[in-house]
Amino acid sequence: MNQFTSIQSPLSVSQTMKLVLLALLPGTLVFTYLNGWGAIINIVLSVISALIFEAVAQKLRSRTITTALSDFSAVVTAILIALCLPPLIPWWIPVLATGFSILLAKHAFGGIGNNIFNPAMVGYAIVLISFPADLSLWLQQPVGGSVSFNEAIGAVFRGGLTVLPNWDVLTGATALDQHRTLVLQDSALAEIESQTKGLFAVANSEWLNLAYLVGGLWMFKKRVINWHIPVSFLGTLLLAMALHKLLSDSPLSLSVNLFGGATMLGAFFIATDPVSAAASVRGRIIFGAMTGLLVYLIRVYGAYPDSIAFAILLANCTVPAIDRLDIWLNRPGNGQ
Template sequence: MALLRITSPHTQRAGRRTSWVMLMVILATIPGIAVQSWLFGWGTLINLAIAAITALLSEAAVLTMRRRSVAFYLKDYSALLTAVLLGIALPPSVPWWVTVTAVAFAVIFAKQLYGGLGNNPFNPAMVGYAIVLVSFPVPMTQWVGASDMVSSGSMLSLSQSLQAIFHHLPSIDSYTMATPLDGFKHKDSLSSTAAFNSIASLKGANLNSWLFINGAYLLGGLILLALRIITWHTPVAVLSSLSVISGVFYLIDPNHAATPWFHLTTGAAMFGAFFIATDPVTSCTSNRGKLVYGTGIGILIYVIRTWGGYPDGIAFGVLLMNFAAPLIDYYTQPRTYGHKKAKKGLTIKEDN
């Protein structure tokens, strides 16, 4: 007798393939990229181009060695998304070889070495960023001074940006300055008021520039929420915990601690909360787990910013919580319908 085969129902939502999700995340970064390019010049766009080429070539090379279909796996846009995230995170005037190192390490070692998309335990973009931050700390702290460019109109031209990135001319140093987080971190014994009045990177124009950048990435994050690509749990937990812990320390010592507003509107707070911490592969899966995961990231960001050796703590905060994500998921998974929660211990009665 012939067997009747019935396939499982098609439950995938139309347009919700991996490639569509990755592409939507990339498109959601456009407002932030546009603002960064307006404030910092062509450097961000050049970084994105270098990062994209490096990511695609690295992915293709590893897939070829693994005897996998290059065209099939490149079409999921995951390598391109890693390139975009790193191109955004790196300083606009960083030498080209720093970008190549970060992206190649992210794609080859942090992603493909574990088996490709879905198997990597750590966020590839943040692994690449952390590697170059530790290995090349000087170029990683040279950000173009947005305050001078906006006020004087001395924006780096395309040729100047290309020369700075590919030849790293010494003259580029006249255009660079520390970020507000870096300036506040190294204010030494100055009070908060004195630091904001005397340190160039803490002046109003530069602070407003970072406010615009964070606002643009907040807009992109809201787009991802509206498209239901991410849920609110992780970004809200990150920003809330960062606000609460910074607010507590500001109330304790307002002369030396920064306000919650400063922590939310400078650095990569919005970009990290909506585009980095929400990585579906390396973050938690349950809603309760996402809240715990995001809270841990927010606390670690403040701890690293305040007492760590680096001005921003997004990368290390995310990577440290990637370690904890499986454990958090284990203890926060919802109860399966029809099953009771396991008891803490079992009592074994002996028969008399």
């Protein structure tokens, strides 16, 4: 008998995280379809190690272990990392990534609510820089499923994809990789597009991005996320490309930019992490725009084919400045 229940009570952190997990489901299924058993192994490894690291960190910080594990934020972080990693990498890479993410990016900064960098992206960026060779080997999509479970387990626990006898036949470039290679070979954009064309955008990754988009829109409908960051992120990404095309010629096509790489995952699931984004509405719009611009710049001029992780970490660095700027520009309490 609580008179306070008629106020629609806000989603608690653990409810929010459960909804995020549900929203990630379609993307996870498509990712697993494209990459086979390796994807599942990565997810399982990441989630288990994340829970262990979370428990260890709580113990070290003399906090109750159960409350921290029950808020599901560690699970979300682990799955986001697993969705960035290629299949059939040595087992210690996902473990290391979640370790850096939970212990360094999250708990060393004071736990949930105090991390200034997006934990999942810190973990991923560290292993991406440390093991570039392992992290650039993707299976041909969607034949990733043709690797049997036993082969996959063997590869993961005996040093990665290269232990398989026919590994060079199995690997293939992702859409963004292929695009990048063709651009470096000075192919015409029309030719590139025809080679990478899928049903409506770029082959394979279009379905992955579509699944993330569906999950993202569902989260928006459920009021788990606000429109500010995804809209300003995607808007700026498109605007940057349009300007580039007007002024000279952008090497990226619209379909690759929107449906290649991890665009939708970044826009709806990663950049929207409230803790490491700017705190106010206006600030979040600036933050989204900053991320979108950085994604575009790194995709076009950077050394890595995709750039979501670096763009978000760089934008995280600007958050205190964005917050200050927002307070300074729009004096709070002016009644507007």
